[in-house]
Amino acid sequence: xxxxxxxxxxxxxxxxxxxxxxxxxxxxxxxxxxxxxxxxxxxxxxxxxxxxxxxxxxxxxxxxxxxxxxxxxxxxxxxxxxxxxxxxxxxxxxxxxxxxxxxxxxxxxxxxxxxxxxxxxxxxxxxxxxxxxxxxxxxxxxxxxxxxxxxxxxxxxxxxxxxxxxxxxxxxxxxxxxx
Numbered sequence: 516x517x518x519x520x521x522x523x524x525x526x527x528x529x530x531x532x533x534x535x536x537x538x539x540x541x542x543x544x545x546x547x548x549x550x551x552x553x554x555x556x557x558x559x560x561x562x563x564x565x566x567x568x569x570x571x572x573x574x575x576x577x578x579x580x581x582x583x584x585x586x587x588x589x590x591x592x593x594x595x596x597x598x599x600x601x602x603x604x605x606x607x608x609x610x611x612x613x614x615x616x617x618x619x620x621x622x623x624x625x626x627x628x629x630x631x632x633x634x635x636x637x638x639x640x641x642x643x644x645x646x647x648x649x650x651x652x653x654x655x656x657x658x659x660x661x662x663x664x665x666x667x668x669x670x671x672x673x674x675x676x677x678x679x680x681x682x683x684x685x686x687x688x689x690x691x692x693x694x
Contacts, residue, residue: 516560516688524560525689527553528669540693542669544579544640557583557668560688561638562590568663571633572596574655576622576647577603579640583668587638596629598622598651609657613650622650631659641669642685645676652681 527547534541547553561583574596575584581597588595601610601621610623629635637651648665655662662683670676670687677685 516556516563520556520560521689524553524557524668525691528689528691530691530693540691542641542671542691542693544582544668547668548582557688558586558590561587561666564666564686565591565636565663568636569634570636570663572629572635572660574598574624574629574635574637574651576637576639576651580638583640584638587636594628596624598624598654609654611650611653611657613646613653615646620646620650622647622654624654629655629658629660633660634663635660636663637665639665639667641671642667642676642687643671643674645674645679648676648685649679649681652683 527550529543529546531541531543570591570593572594573584573588575581577599585595601623604623604625607626608623609626610621612619612621635655637648642648664684664686665680666686668688670690671693672690
């Protein structure tokens, strides 16, 4: 992606101070979605990056990872698998837990939707502490899938979430400051 496109995407993301609690700078991709040019630049950039990676499955995290993952999967002509919070998927699921600042959470996917040996791209809107992506990695390891890369629109590098990815590559479109 060229610098002009990267800047356009970055400028389309609004920052909301003190949300969801005091001291947090929330970077909101919903403003990017209001701008068709910014949204298209983001999806096109991801598609250009992964078009030759032979991706079998794009796995997107609830909820904003769905927004970027589904159109990307269409462009890559591969499956899209939603990674959801517990109790949201009908049928048999498998899951992986991860630590939050004050507790624990879990993501799940339908059993059999990602198969052994499939090449998977994990995608979310933002990486902060890396817990969500780390849970996705655990989930893909359970089914013996091959994780090609992790991808996010935004990275908060000060929180060092990349360290939780076990050395897997991370691609981000923009970096933002904040907690």
